[in-house]
Amino acid sequence: MREVAVLGIGITKWGELWEKSLRDIYVETALLALDDAGVDHIDSMYVGSMSSGIFVGQEHIASLLADYLGQAPVPSTRVETACASGGLALRLGFIEVASGMNDVVLVGGVEKMTDVSGNEATYALGTAADQEYEGYHGITFPGLYALIARAHMEKYGTTREQLAMVAVKNHCNGSKNPLAQFPFEITVDSVLNSVMVADPLRILDCSPITDGAAALVICPVEMVRKMNKPVIKIIGTGQATDTIALSSRKDLTWLEATYQAAKEAYAMAQNKPEDMDLIEVHDCFTIAEICVLEALGIVERGKGGEAAEQGLTSLEGKIPVNTSGGLKAKGHPVGATGTAQVVEIVKQLRGEAGERQINNPRIGMAQNMGGSGGSSVVHIFERE
Amino acid sequence: MREVAVLGIGITKWGELWEKSLRDIYVETALLALDDAGVDHIDSMYVGSMSSGIFVGQEHIASLLADYLGQAPVPSTRVETACASGGLALRLGFIEVASGMNDVVLVGGVEKMTDVSGNEATYALGTAADQEYEGYHGITFPGLYALIARAHMEKYGTTREQLAMVAVKNHCNGSKNPLAQFPFEITVDSVLNSVMVADPLRILDCSPITDGAAALVICPVEMVRKMNKPVIKIIGTGQATDTIALSSRKDLTWLEATYQAAKEAYAMAQNKPEDMDLIEVHDCFTIAEICVLEALGIVERGKGGEAAEQGLTSLEGKIPVNTSGGLKAKGHPVGATGTAQVVEIVKQLRGEAGERQINNPRIGMAQNMGGSGGSSVVHIFERE
Numbered sequence: 001m002r003e004v005a006v007l008g009i010g011i012t013k014w015g016e017l018w019e020k021s022l023r024d025i026y027v028e029t030a031l032l033a034l035d036d037a038g039v040d041h042i043d044s045m046y047v048g049s050m051s052s053g054i055f056v057g058q059e060h061i062a063s064l065l066a067d068y069l070g071q072a073p074v075p076s077t078r079v080e081t082a083c084a085s086g087g088l089a090l091r092l093g094f095i096e097v098a099s100g101m102n103d104v105v106l107v108g109g110v111e112k113m114t115d116v117s118g119n120e121a122t123y124a125l126g127t128a129a130d131q132e133y134e135g136y137h138g139i140t141f142p143g144l145y146a147l148i149a150r151a152h153m154e155k156y157g158t159t160r161e162q163l164a165m166v167a168v169k170n171h172c173n174g175s176k177n178p179l180a181q182f183p184f185e186i187t188v189d190s191v192l193n194s195v196m197v198a199d200p201l202r203i204l205d206c207s208p209i210t211d212g213a214a215a216l217v218i219c220p221v222e223m224v225r226k227m228n229k230p231v232i233k234i235i236g237t238g239q240a241t242d243t244i245a246l247s248s249r250k251d252l253t254w255l256e257a258t259y260q261a262a263k264e265a266y267a268m269a270q271n272k273p274e275d276m277d278l279i280e281v282h283d284c285f286t287i288a289e290i291c292v293l294e295a296l297g298i299v300e301r302g303k304g305g306e307a308a309e310q311g312l313t314s315l316e317g318k319i320p321v322n323t324s325g326g327l328k329a330k331g332h333p334v335g336a337t338g339t340a341q342v343v344e345i346v347k348q349l350r351g352e353a354g355e356r357q358i359n360n361p362r363i364g365m366a367q368n369m370g371g372s373g374g375s376s377v378v379h380i381f382e383r384e
Numbered sequence: 385m386r387e388v389a390v391l392g393i394g395i396t397k398w399g400e401l402w403e404k405s406l407r408d409i410y411v412e413t414a415l416l417a418l419d420d421a422g423v424d425h426i427d428s429m430y431v432g433s434m435s436s437g438i439f440v441g442q443e444h445i446a447s448l449l450a451d452y453l454g455q456a457p458v459p460s461t462r463v464e465t466a467c468a469s470g471g472l473a474l475r476l477g478f479i480e481v482a483s484g485m486n487d488v489v490l491v492g493g494v495e496k497m498t499d500v501s502g503n504e505a506t507y508a509l510g511t512a513a514d515q516e517y518e519g520y521h522g523i524t525f526p527g528l529y530a531l532i533a534r535a536h537m538e539k540y541g542t543t544r545e546q547l548a549m550v551a552v553k554n555h556c557n558g559s560k561n562p563l564a565q566f567p568f569e570i571t572v573d574s575v576l577n578s579v580m581v582a583d584p585l586r587i588l589d590c591s592p593i594t595d596g597a598a599a600l601v602i603c604p605v606e607m608v609r610k611m612n613k614p615v616i617k618i619i620g621t622g623q624a625t626d627t628i629a630l631s632s633r634k635d636l637t638w639l640e641a642t643y644q645a646a647k648e649a650y651a652m653a654q655n656k657p658e659d660m661d662l663i664e665v666h667d668c669f670t671i672a673e674i675c676v677l678e679a680l681g682i683v684e685r686g687k688g689g690e691a692a693e694q695g696l697t698s699l700e701g702k703i704p705v706n707t708s709g710g711l712k713a714k715g716h717p718v719g720a721t722g723t724a725q726v727v728e729i730v731k732q733l734r735g736e737a738g739e740r741q742i743n744n745p746r747i748g749m750a751q752n753m754g755g756s757g758g759s760s761v762v763h764i765f766e767r768e
Contacts, residue, residue: 001483001484001485021516023516044623050443050444051437051443053435053437053438053508053511054437054438054443056515057507057511057515057519058511058514058515058516059434059435059438059464059466059511059512060434060464060465060466060511060512060513060628060754060755060758060759062464062465062625062754062759063465063466063625063626063628063641063754063755063758063759064514064628064758066625067625067626067627067628067629067632067758071625072624072625072626072627072641073624073625073626073640073641073644074624074625075623075624075625075645076465076625076759077463077465077472077476077623078463078464078465079461079462079463079464080443080444080446080462080463080464081444081446081447081460081461081462082443082444082447088461092461092476095479095480095483095485096479096483098483098485099385099479099480099482099483099484099485100385100483101385101479101482101483123441124437127437127441127442127443127444128443128444129444130442130448131440131441131442132405132407132442135441239428239459239461240456240457240458240459241446241447241450241451241455241456241457241458241459241460242447242451242456242457243451243456244444244447244448244451245451248451256457257447257456257457260457261459370444370447371444371447374444374447374448374451375444375446375447375460
């Protein structure tokens, strides 16, 4: 297989984008990525979207977006694995370039979530859980992650305050990211006094509903070298599944799909958790970041709660996590999140992260997750 | 890239499967494919589904189906490009095996379409068109294809009877396929006197609403040889897009995405239309088969209407088309159709097609299409 690199990145301001439709949001972002890459031609494209069908009544967005980007007749593929759709789009693009089938592939993710009324967004997100065995009984995602949080607190003594500190850290990072949906700091007190959603999770433990997109142009490493651009290699990719229903797991606190995906990515990259200079993780809820850090092997099992508290994962910490603000502060347009994580890693590895730039990172990882952990996609990147 | 072959196939009786849920239908079919392949392990899986979100309120089926098939933690990916989702699943599986990333990949498609009420199925299918510029104005798929049919009749003199003959031929083939949803013959008269749906298309010009799945196991050619099984190689793959909206096309009668996808597949396979011994095409409406045959280069532009009339595409014709019964008689569970087309080609190439077996075919093609032709996937197969 050929070596693959990220040549261009694109992302725009996220939030409630009522003036823009799904196609506008995507095309704007994709054009930025093509411009950043310095190419005017692509060989194919992949787009991740969790539920454009329910959110905006539009399936077949692979054709729609290729058309509106002015790129038809190139092959265009929509992939979906709930909130891990954006990371999955990168993996499939990676395989296509690595195989030699095509050279320049546009990889993106998009979701338009705010054009709904009542509880439609909660319903749409709920379709990532097992509808017959979980959704039917009325549980929604805050409820599922609340069960995980309660189990983690019981088993490992994780505290309510530790959960809050994850949100505080990510908002601190997000306050330095002008494209974030909520670019401001919050305090532990404000988290602890925010509205209860599903005990013990409060509203400031939850990532928001967001409209947004992100895009990448990937190609063979050789091509980047010839263009004299910074070489950000994709050195590892991993993807795995777990039981979709939380009730089928042996241990509610353990994210097996993330563990397996990371294992595959570490093996391919020939490195280990200690080699990472920064990580973007899927903090759809504060407890998720805690469990993910354990599954990735960044901290020991049960020690995830201490990471934010002790400053390990802060911008100045040993291993900065979610320098972008994470899903919590940056926003969580579900199908775009996995691609946006990679945009942040590339910005940091290139030294283009502005106020939140960390000191000379060389290796970064992005971990993206679907449902209550039923699927996960992990990528590792290295600056040459 | 490595050479890839189809090792196993699985398909079950299609129809209104009220006793089975989406997961049941898929798992039953996938187990048949694994059994036929003679493997008890897969490295990864791809599943095509157009709109499990709208049809049964379930996204994230990649995780759901890996779980219920007992295959977690293998990587599992759902792909969607409307009614071409099943063909697309094969293309991505092909790229993965060809790349060397994985060896044994399960490729499938599934749709559960009858668990809806009122006009929900029509709404769900309509999400394959441009919702903002087509759906908003009230047009549905029979209406879009009726526009294509009318244009073809005006431009090329195609007759109402020629459209009917496509349905008659496909039902004749379907009458020999016990797994078809409608395994019986019809006459030109019955088509011409059936209920009008969208002038000039009548109900017997339209493929039905169907529950069903199909699955394939693919792997490197070398592995099939070692197992002493028939070697059915995938020698060509092509994928392309066109404008999603019909109104943006220069010529309503021309399927550019199918033309482009076929061009890519022919080039990879190093063969041409005349080399095909049989073809499965996407006859979602009778007019679709006519236009597809022209785009594939099987007949000259404008001559598609004569193909069925003159017997060119019948079971005994020069180039049998839709020996399975096609979408018309076999049924059209939208996400499964593209995979099922390949199941039929493999059965024919192996000589296992029973009553509808054609004489010693060596090369076959499957053409799958999304929306009103906004995307298309084409594959070519050869028996060694």
